[in-house]
Amino acid sequence: MSSTVALALKASLRRIERRQALIGGALVAPLLLFLAVNFLLPIAMMLFRSVDDPDVRAIMPRTTAALAAWDGRDLPSATVTAMMIEELEAARGGADLSRAANRLNYDINGFRSLLLKTARNLPSARDGDMLQALVAIDHRWGEIETWAAIKRAAGPLTSFYLLGAVDLKQSGGGEVQGIAPDRAIFLKVLGRTLWIGFWVTVLCLMLGYPVAYLLATASSKTANLLMILVLLPFWTSLLVRTTAWVVLLQKDGPVNSVLYAAGLIDEPLRLIFNRVGVYVAITHVLLPFMILPLYSVMKGIGPTAMRAAVSLGAHPFLAFARVYLPQTVPGITAGTLLVFISAIGYYVTPALIGGADDQMLSYFIAFYTNETTNWGMAAALGCILLVITALLYAVYDKLAGRAAVGLT
Amino acid sequence: MSGWTSATRGEIAWRHAFRIYCGLVFVFLVLPIAVIVPLSFNAGSFLTFPMPGLSLRWYGDFFASPKWLAAVSNSFGVGAATTILATVLGTTAALGLARLKPRMRRVLGAVILAPLIVPVVITGVGVYFLYAPLHLTNSYLGLVLAHTVLAIPFVVLTVSASLHHFDRNLLRAASSLGASPVVAFRRVMLPVILPGVVSGAVFAFATSFDEIVMGLFLAGPTQRTLPIQMFNGVREEISPTITAAATLLVVLSIALLVTIEMLRRRTERFARKART
Numbered sequence: 292m293s294s295t296v297a298l299a300l301k302a303s304l305r306r307i308e309r310r311q312a313l314i315g316g317a318l319v320a321p322l323l324l325f326l327a328v329n330f331l332l333p334i335a336m337m338l339f340r341s342v343d344d345p346d347v348r349a350i351m352p353r354t355t356a357a358l359a360a361w362d363g364r365d366l367p368s369a370t371v372t373a374m375m376i377e378e379l380e381a382a383r384g385g386a387d388l389s390r391a392a393n394r395l396n397y398d399i400n401g402f403r404s405l406l407l408k409t410a411r412n413l414p415s416a417r418d419g420d421m422l423q424a425l426v427a428i429d430h431r432w433g434e435i436e437t438w439a440a441i442k443r444a445a446g447p448l449t450s451f452y453l454l455g456a457v458d459l460k461q462s463g464g465g466e467v468q469g470i471a472p473d474r475a476i477f478l479k480v481l482g483r484t485l486w487i488g489f490w491v492t493v494l495c496l497m498l499g500y501p502v503a504y505l506l507a508t509a510s511s512k513t514a515n516l517l518m519i520l521v522l523l524p525f526w527t528s529l530l531v532r533t534t535a536w537v538v539l540l541q542k543d544g545p546v547n548s549v550l551y552a553a554g555l556i557d558e559p560l561r562l563i564f565n566r567v568g569v570y571v572a573i574t575h576v577l578l579p580f581m582i583l584p585l586y587s588v589m590k591g592i593g594p595t596a597m598r599a600a601v602s603l604g605a606h607p608f609l610a611f612a613r614v615y616l617p618q619t620v621p622g623i624t625a626g627t628l629l630v631f632i633s634a635i636g637y638y639v640t641p642a643l644i645g646g647a648d649d650q651m652l653s654y655f656i657a658f659y660t661n662e663t664t665n666w667g668m669a670a671a672l673g674c675i676l677l678v679i680t681a682l683l684y685a686v687y688d689k690l691a692g693r694a695a696v697g698l699t
Numbered sequence: 700m701s702g703w704t705s706a707t708r709g710e711i712a713w714r715h716a717f718r719i720y721c722g723l724v725f726v727f728l729v730l731p732i733a734v735i736v737p738l739s740f741n742a743g744s745f746l747t748f749p750m751p752g753l754s755l756r757w758y759g760d761f762f763a764s765p766k767w768l769a770a771v772s773n774s775f776g777v778g779a780a781t782t783i784l785a786t787v788l789g790t791t792a793a794l795g796l797a798r799l800k801p802r803m804r805r806v807l808g809a810v811i812l813a814p815l816i817v818p819v820v821i822t823g824v825g826v827y828f829l830y831a832p833l834h835l836t837n838s839y840l841g842l843v844l845a846h847t848v849l850a851i852p853f854v855v856l857t858v859s860a861s862l863h864h865f866d867r868n869l870l871r872a873a874s875s876l877g878a879s880p881v882v883a884f885r886r887v888m889l890p891v892i893l894p895g896v897v898s899g900a901v902f903a904f905a906t907s908f909d910e911i912v913m914g915l916f917l918a919g920p921t922q923r924t925l926p927i928q929m930f931n932g933v934r935e936e937i938s939p940t941i942t943a944a945a946t947l948l949v950v951l952s953i954a955l956l957v958t959i960e961m962l963r964r965r966t967e968r969f970a971r972k973a974r975t
Binding site for chain 1 (some may be wrong): 710713717718720721724725727728729730731732734736738745746747748788789791792794795796797798799803807810811813814816817818819820821822823824825826827828829844845847848851855905908909911912915916925926929930932933935937939942945947949952953955956963
């Protein structure tokens with residue numbers, strides 16, 4: 292008798308649990324749907340754009356198919372050349388031709404005008420040496436690289452953008468090689484992005500650690516007051532802070548005037564539109580992200596262990612290094628990863644305060660999206676930034692745990 | 700460093716050095732605000748000290764400029780719409796998450812928080828690719844949707860945190876006393892989590908109000924928000940009117956910060972009372 296009651300109870304409990312989960316699911320669903328459409332789908336589209344290459348294939352389906360078998364050592368055969376002339380003629384004047392010309396121009400500067408010019412001046416005779424006829428229109432048709440560019444753009448999928456994002460490209464024969472040194476910029480930009488991220492993180496740690504310690508050990512009244520000084524900039528608009536740094540660091544701005552008045556400099560220092568300004572402004576923006584996690588970890592560390600070490604004869608410095616510092620490692624990990632991840636994604640601050648040589652990956656992503664509409668390149672650079680961010684976040688998640696985020 | 704029984708002279712010197720160092724860091728933290736606010740009252744038109752006199756002329760400029768006023772109304776409009784959308788979606792989701800099994804909650808939580816981690820430029824480019832063919836670029840709707848993506852994590856986080864304090868037995872008590880689920884939610888649960896919901900809404904508003912990268916991708920000339928207007932201003936030629944705009948934004952930030960602090964204290968008082 293009692294076991295049937297227990298069973299019935301268990302069943303009804305399970306029913307209630309299932310109902311709870313169902314209600315829960317129904318409540319979360321609208322948000323998930325919203326994020327699927329407005330966040331996950333866009334990211335997926337960006338990832339796809341980095342390998343999508345439909346434009347040249349659209350106007351020369353047969354030529355691109357034939358070039359796939361081409362070994363890239365000698366110029367293509369007369370058949371392939373004739374095929375291209377035929378397909379180019381059919382595409383003449385259409386919007387598709389213009390799109391294909393743009394795509395080829397991403398690979399070789401000047402290809403757009405080459406293709407359009409060739410399409411306008413196609414030879415009327417269809418016998419004899421078609422390749423010679425093309426070379427007569429423009430000598431570049433006699434170069435292997437021109438045909439290799441068409442092969443690279445054959446689609447439907449391409450590695451052109453992703454390879455390009457790390458300064459590589461495929462030769463006509465298919466082997467991967469570095470691109471010409473004068474056009475290789477992205478590894479430099481990537482290195483610069485990580486380098487700036489690294490120094491901003493170091494600066495934030497150097498400035499933030501002592502302040503977090505002060506906040507954690509001060510009386511609660513002082514700590515509350517000082518905390519306002521950390522939270523106020525934290526809450527102030529990014530644009531306000533960036534604007535303020537532009538004002539502060541300009542040639543005859545307050546920083547230079549103070550240094551000059553103090554007799555420390557004879558002529559104004561160049562503090563803006565260079566790396567100094569970028570370090571100063573990004574460090575300022577991200578410093579609270581270092582102080583707050585450090586503070587919350589330090590708040591949980593009692594003074595007893597330190598006192599014990601000192602009373603046992605350890606020099607205060609040694610006690611600090613051996614006893615206190617190791618206990619703050621979780622805060623250091625969380626803070627540094629948080630700051631580094633944020634720093635490498637920065638766009639607005641370097642765009643306003645940095646010079647041409649201080650722009651980071653994000654700048655080029657925005658540049659290729661808005662200015663040159665080379666969306667494939669923007670997407671490929673985005674992929675790289677996304678992969679780096681995801682890897683670092685995985686490390687953060689592993690080390691700092693979700694406790695720091697609060698959704699357990 | 701506090702807590703030492705005996706302090707040698709070296710230690711005292713060290714402690715002073717430490718305090719001075721921290722003081723300098725605090726100066727660094729507040730310096731931009733401390734400089735831009737007084738400059739907005741400058742009577743001269745150069746952004747340098749010493750100022751020739753005080754005046755409100757740049758505020759006059761600000762409120763006489765159709766561009767700045769349009770930016771203000773755009774920012775408030777987009778911010779308000781984002782706040783409503785993000786608060787409704789985020790609060791319901793947080794209520795739902797609390798009913799799910801921990802594993803499920805963790806997986807979904809990661810998806811919901813992802814917009815915080817992914818660099819905004821990447822989300823911006825992706826959203827641009829999606830919205831451009833749908834004619835949602837250069838539109839208020841597109842801007843609001845994109846801002847909402849970024850604002851949602853904050854709402855879910857703050858409401859989840861306030862639900863953490865909530866004792867589910869209260870709901871059971873209410874329903875055993877005959878309250879329908881809707882009434883129990885409105886009369887019992889909502890008052891407890893309301894500070895969390897309002898904090899989430901404030902965060903959502905602040906996120907939208909401060910957001911620029913999405914705007915640079917999605918906004919046309921008619922949708923320019925305050926940050927975009929400031930960005931363009933700094934890019935072209937930095938005029939003192941920008942300092943007036945910046946000061947008004949600082950005032951707004953302080954108001955938001957104070958609101959959040961008051962709500963936090965209220966929640967803490969509530970939690971303390973609930974325990975005793």
